[in-house]
Every structure is written in C-alpha cells, then in structure tokens.
Amino acid sequence: MENNFRKKYLRSLPAVDQVLQSSVLLQLQKDYPQGIINNAAKEIVNSLRTGILQAETEEDIRDVDFHIEKLAGLTAEKVKETLRPNLQNVINATGIILHTNLGRSLLAERSIEAVKEVTRHFSNLEFELVTGERGSRYIHVEDLLCQLTGAEAAIVVNNNAAAVLLVLNTLAREREVIISRGQLVEIGGSFRIPEVMTQSGAHLVEVGTTNKTHLMDYQRAIGENTAMILKVHTSNYDIVGFTSQVSTSELVDLGEKYSLPVIEDLGSGVLIDLARHGLKGEPTVPESIGEGLDIVTFSGDKLLGGPQAGIIVGKKHYIEKIKKNQLTRALRIDKMTLAALEATLQLYLDEEKAMREIPTLKMLAMPLAEVEARAEDMTAYLKDNLIGKAQIRVIDGFSQVGGGAMPLEEIPTKLISLQPFRITTTEIAENLREEEIPVIARIHKNQVLIDLRTVREDETFLLRDSLVRVLKKV
C-alpha cells in the first residue's frame, strides 16, 4: 500500500526520449549541441524520479508538474545555463571607475569597432603595404604615441608590469637600479617592484628612508655597476607628513651628470591634464617626457581608458634596444589590443572628443548634477515598486578612481541607499550577484549603495529591475 502512490507517479513520469521529442527541444537543437541536450533531459528526468522515490508521503509530490512540456522547459533552461559563458557581463554599481577585478576600462565604441574589424579580416599587422615586405606590428601606434606624449619613440607590450620587466631586463640585467625606499610599491594582484626587479635580473639598490629621500642618497649610491635610476609613481598610496622625494628634474640632471638613464613607471598614464576638467591633476605622460626622463612606462587600461597594454615611450636609442630584446617577443601585444589602442589614441587627438567618447574619462568627469538626476529618477521608481520593503533614498557619497590611480582622490557623487527591512544587506548583495546579469554593489553598514556613475545608460533599466526583483523576493 505504502508504495502505491510512488508507482503511480513513476508511471506518469515521461521517458527521456519523449521529452527530447518535444517541440521546444527539437527547436533548441538548431542552436545547441545534441549531446548537451540529451544529458540535460536525462538529468531532469532522473532528478524527478529520485524525488518520487524519496517522497515520504504523497503530499510531498502532489503539486509537481510532470507534463512533457514542463520537463522540456526545465531541460532548455539547464542547457542554456550549461553553455552560458563563464566570463560574463556584470553591472558595476560600486562607483569604482577602474575596478581591476571587474575588467578595468570599458572601451570607446570606436575601439570596439576596430577590434571587430581586425578580427573579422586579415590585416597588415606585420606587413608593409608599400614594399610588400615583412613589417613590424609596433609601428601602428608608434607615431601616435610620439605625437601625444612628445617622446622620440615608443613600443607597446602586454601590460605595464611587462613593460617594467622589459625595461629593467634590457637596460639593467645583472646591474644595479637605484630606487627610493619610499617608492618600493606593491600594486594589487601582487605586482611588487622588488620582485619584478629580481625577475628581470636587475639588482635593487634602495636609497633614503620610507618618508624622506634626498638627492645625496641617490648620488652616493651611484657606482661602477649602476645601470639606471628608477622612479615609481606611488599610485595607490601617499606618504604624507614629514616627507620629501627628489624631483624628476633633479633626477634627470643627476642622470645626465653620470650618463645614466632615468626611468619612470607612471602606473596610470594620463595624456591630458585632468585638472582642466575639475579633477585633481595626476602627472601626465607629456609632462614626464618634457622633464627629460629617458623612458616612461604606463598602463593602457587605467586612466588612458584603452585596452590592457603596457606602453613604453622615450628616447629612441633605448627603445631600439628594447625592441631587440628577445623577451619582447614573449610579451608582445596582440592585434585586437593594438587595434583598440590605436582607436583610443586617435580619440586623444581631440581632447574634448576623448572626454566625451572614452568611457573611463566620461565617468570620471560626469557632473554631480547628472549622477544626481539619474539617482533621483531611479529612486522614485524603486520607491513606487518597493513599498514596505526597504528605506530608499539618495545620499551624498564618493566615487573612486581605483586601479591604483589617484589614491586619495575621491569624487563627490550621489548614491542610492537601500536599507532593507527584513533581509540582511549581505543577502541582498548575494542575490544581486546571482542575477542573470550580476550586479556588483557596495555594502556599507546596513545599506546597499548604488553609484550610477559607473553604470552605463543602457544598463539602467536592467539594474532597476534587478533591484526590484531581489528586494521583492523578501
């Protein structure tokens, strides 16, 4: 008697083949591999069978829908889930503009188009169209970089970490590099100057103290085996208080006196003076080159707002040496990056255009009033749709540049604050991350904070709907 209800349900459970013959799954075969569909259907049917066998009473399974169409629907969902890309879009509602974990810079539309074109067609990547001979991939952006930075020559590699490694390996292998103790930085993702130095084969000579380094400290350290003087932009911290560092121009003079190259790792290279756009100024690449540095390295995907790349600009004879280093081959930039970088750099030929079209710069310079208007808009909608679920309001806050740029620079912003009544903010954040397009938000005390500065216009509705869905579930 006990088992009877189970038998009844097992009999009504469709066979895998029946599910596979449903119109939904026959349709799905056009876009998805048959093997994946078969496995998914098997899993769905098996899990229902297990559910029946484990049911203690009929009550437990009475409401389960065993119709073929229902099972086919579940199978289709499973198939799509299986084949969803692992690397997927998310909505960055954190207000951190250069979020390394979320992929740093978004590309300008023109850069995206350039990537599409160069991947769809063959190209003159390493081919001289005039002579029909083999060419160099580096020439495609060299002139632009020289024009925009004032440098004599340029080369681009995989990222800035690779750029620093390559410069040190080319110019200072088995020799000494002098650097101030105040600049021995670690950047997120374990880029540490001392470690990169070891990998490059160069020997580190630390001078001065953490808070103070004088010209004399550098001078005293110069010896027979000195290869270069390195300056590192302390991009993710500031040493404040009783401090002093030697200015670039003093280092350049010192380098000249002893015939040593003076090199700067700028980290986040900006090409335009952001102070003109109401932001705290970062040293720009043209300024550094103008001060006479021999080589400057910087990232492509930090404040430049382009693809991941490491850009090396400077004096021609040093860049030529770097180009000949075998390591360059291992660190070389690919054609998609090169296409995106060229398009990004072209935008810089017109500063206003760069500010308008490069997402990183646009977010950075987005007027407070604009962020506020968007936040008020969304808040009104959320309030209407989430009555009794949370306290929702617009509050003052700060966006961050992130990515190891402008460490102490906080940009005033307007945040949407959600204080849920019956669920913890940690749970809300978790549920937001489980949305089809995951939403990454900030949690502060008992508030979920949404900063629209880093949310694209075309993501606004998706974000709004995700917030309503997640808070309504409560």
Ligand SMILES: *Cc1c(COP(=O)(O)O)cnc(C)c1O
């Ligand atoms: C970010 C940074 C790097 C590393 O650059 P990647 O492009 O991430 O490889 C190196 N040096 C400094 C000073 C930086 O800020």
